[in-house]
Amino acid sequence: MLSQVLSTNIFKILSKKEKKIFFWLLFLMIFFGLVEAFTYSLVIPYLNVVIDPNRISSVQQLQPIIAYFNLQDPLSLVALISVIFLSLYTFKIITQLILQYWINKFPYDVARHNMKLLYWHYLGLSYELFLKKNHKHMMKVLTQSIPRLSFLLIAQLSFYSSLITSCCLIAILLFKQFLFSLIMLSVIGGVGVFLYYFFKSRQKQAGNDYENGTADFYKTGLESFQLIKEIKLFNKITYFQNVMGAVSDKVTGSLKVSSFLSAVPGIVMEYVVILFLVGVVYVLMLFVNQPQVYGTLFIFYAIVGRRLLSCLGIMIANKSSIENLKPSLNAIYKELVNQDTDKAYNNDLLIQPIKSFDVILFDNISFSYNKKNDVLKSISLDIKCNNSIAFVGPSGSGKSTLLDLFLSFLSPDSGQFLVDGNPIKSLEGLWPKIGYVPQMMTVLDDTLARNIAFGVDIIDEEKLNRVIKMAHLDDVLANLKLGVNTVLGDRGIQLSGGQQQRVAIARALYLEPDILVLDEATSSLDSVTEKHIANSIARMKGQLTIIVIAHRLSTVKDFDCIYVLDKGKLVGQGNHDSLEISNSIYKSLVALDKQ
Numbered sequence: 362m363l364s365q366v367l368s369t370n371i372f373k374i375l376s377k378k379e380k381k382i383f384f385w386l387l388f389l390m391i392f393f394g395l396v397e398a399f400t401y402s403l404v405i406p407y408l409n410v411v412i413d414p415n416r417i418s419s420v421q422q423l424q425p426i427i428a429y430f431n432l433q434d435p436l437s438l439v440a441l442i443s444v445i446f447l448s449l450y451t452f453k454i455i456t457q458l459i460l461q462y463w464i465n466k467f468p469y470d471v472a473r474h475n476m477k478l479l480y481w482h483y484l485g486l487s488y489e490l491f492l493k494k495n496h497k498h499m500m501k502v503l504t505q506s507i508p509r510l511s512f513l514l515i516a517q518l519s520f521y522s523s524l525i526t527s528c529c530l531i532a533i534l535l536f537k538q539f540l541f542s543l544i545m546l547s548v549i550g551g552v553g554v555f556l557y558y559f560f561k562s563r564q565k566q567a568g569n570d571y572e573n574g575t576a577d578f579y580k581t582g583l584e585s586f587q588l589i590k591e592i593k594l595f596n597k598i599t600y601f602q603n604v605m606g607a608v609s610d611k612v613t614g615s616l617k618v619s620s621f622l623s624a625v626p627g628i629v630m631e632y633v634v635i636l637f638l639v640g641v642v643y644v645l646m647l648f649v650n651q652p653q654v655y656g657t658l659f660i661f662y663a664i665v666g667r668r669l670l671s672c673l674g675i676m677i678a679n680k681s682s683i684e685n686l687k688p689s690l691n692a693i694y695k696e697l698v699n700q701d702t703d704k705a706y707n708n709d710l711l712i713q714p715i716k717s718f719d720v721i722l723f724d725n726i727s728f729s730y731n732k733k734n735d736v737l738k739s740i741s742l743d744i745k746c747n748n749s750i751a752f753v754g755p756s757g758s759g760k761s762t763l764l765d766l767f768l769s770f771l772s773p774d775s776g777q778f779l780v781d782g783n784p785i786k787s788l789e790g791l792w793p794k795i796g797y798v799p800q801m802m803t804v805l806d807d808t809l810a811r812n813i814a815f816g817v818d819i820i821d822e823e824k825l826n827r828v829i830k831m832a833h834l835d836d837v838l839a840n841l842k843l844g845v846n847t848v849l850g851d852r853g854i855q856l857s858g859g860q861q862q863r864v865a866i867a868r869a870l871y872l873e874p875d876i877l878v879l880d881e882a883t884s885s886l887d888s889v890t891e892k893h894i895a896n897s898i899a900r901m902k903g904q905l906t907i908i909v910i911a912h913r914l915s916t917v918k919d920f921d922c923i924y925v926l927d928k929g930k931l932v933g934q935g936n937h938d939s940l941e942i943s944n945s946i947y948k949s950l951v952a953l954d955k956q
């Protein structure tokens with residue numbers, strides 16, 4: 362079933378408006394084909410008149426024009442017919458230019474639209490579905506398959522354009538010399554069809570090789586850059602060079618094959634036509650007394666035939682390119698078809714913002730990633746507005762997962778969240794009020810200021826300076842040549858893990874959140890900096906709700922409530938002093954902290 366759907370044509374991917382443009386283009390092509398055919402049909406009368414101007418009086422259709430302009434001498438007649446011919450030709454060229462402009466513009470518009478659509482779709486996926494996606498595959502589709510979509514459309518349009526022009530030219534040829542043209546066209550057509558089918562499967566294979574090759578290219582390339590330390594230390598450079606070499610051979614090999622196979626039919630067909638014409642000339646020499654009477658006809662065939670041949674060549678080349686490019690279309694279509702099952706971003710789905718709250722209740726929350734082993738088991742707790750809350754517990758106890766559920770990145774298998782007693786399916790409504798500092802932060806390849814004021818156009822300088830102080834980034838700033846305008850990330854300066862965490866904290870604080878969520882956000886800091894940040898956070902206590910996952914208990918000692926998790930269960934709650942007395946796991950964590 363899926364393979365049936367995937368063998369679909371380009372129309373499946375075009376929007377209504379794009380389909381309309383496509384048909385307008387087809388209409389324009391038909392018009393151009395007719396104009397071109399008409400222009401070529403004038404070649405013989407034009408040549409006849411130029412060769413022998415006196416023959417003009419025998420052309421019936423020209424008599425009214427001759428009478429109208431009262432033209433007597435042959436030279437002015439030739440001039441007139443030249444003007445008519447040139448005017449038509451100019452019209453043909455203008456139509457051709459307009460057509461070419463649209464043939465080349467439209468496919469890129471479609472590619473741009475699909476790239477936006479797909480990127481928008483990826484970002485709008487629920488976090489659960491996003492987790493299941495392969496990031497390298499998504500990048501490959503966006504950067505490799507989508508541009509090939511425009512090549513596919515160009516090939517498709519070019520194919521139709523050449524097909525229409527060919528039909529018109531064939532009609533003229535048949536009209537002029539039916540039998541001769543029929544024989545010649547059958548020979549060319551037969552050779553063309555044979556070559557197309559001969560190369561079709563090879564082209565398809567090359568297209569699949571390209572799709573798979575580029576996917577591997579991305580995967581191996583990105584992974585090796587991420588693993589650069591291990592590759593150097595374990596002396597694996599040659600191994601990765603070889604893997605990458607094999608992958609690039611596959612990609613370039615497929616490109617080589619497809620462009621060569623596209624060019625072959627045109628060349629072979631030209632050769633066949635030349636053989637045919639030489640054969641005909643030879644036969645004429647043998648059996649006709651004055652072969653020169655066929656002179657103009659031959660010139661006509663040379664002109665129209667050459668154009669027809671190039672059209673047929675383009676048609677076959679495009680048809681086989683379409684085979685080659687189809688796997689890319691299928692790759693995109695597969696992603697877009699998933700929209701039915703994925704929860705794509707949709708403004709209508711946005712939950713109404715929650716303006717304020719007094720208490721958020723976690724009511725019997727259970728969750729598992731694989732629907733087998735529960736990572737969280739019946740967690741019930743509450744978070745009061747403007748309280749400071751900490752989650753502690755051994756590694757793997759489910760702290761980050763619980764926060765992901767709270768932030769609505771994941772949905773519980775059972776249980777619910779209640780805001781002031783009202784059951785809420787998703788806490789997305791709280792998102793505008795939440796500042797989140799993840800366990801692993803990503804530095805953007807941009808300035809410090811833009812790393813902190815994330816995703817805004819105009820930066821509030823005063824707020825920026827304030828959060829830089831709060832996150833203790835002053836020392837980092839002091840070492841930056843261009844201050845907050847220094848580029849961090851890939852080509853900028855490299856930040857240590859602790860410095861990155863402080864940027865992430867500043868990023869969260871810049872939002873002036875009502876709820877600040879920190880997932881082990883100070884784990885990479887030295888104890889002095891950690892203390893400074895803990896003091897900054899302590900100063901905010903009472904003004905906003907603070908939720909922290911902490912591995913150093915010293916930073917959450919003064920928090921209003923500490924929840925202890927172990928193996929997915931809530932095993933203790935209270936303040937530091939009470940837990941230190943009553944909770945064995947908390948006690949052991951405190952002991953570890955002191956070591």
Ligand SMILES: Nc1ncnc2c1ncn2[C@@H]1O[C@H](COP(=O)(O)OP(=O)(O)OP(=O)(O)O)[C@@H](O)[C@H]1O
Nearest residue numbers: 492730731736754755756757758759760761762763
């Ligand atoms: N994306 C995932 N897919 C499947 N299992 C996962 C995924 N993320 C986490 N887990 C599993 O869920 C359990 C809880 O992980 P979680 O990250 O919530 O622990 P944690 O308490 O935050 O640990 P740590 O202190 O090490 O950060 C672990 O057993 C982990 O292996």
Ligand SMILES: [Mg+2]
Nearest residue numbers: 760761762800
């Ligand atoms: Mg964690």
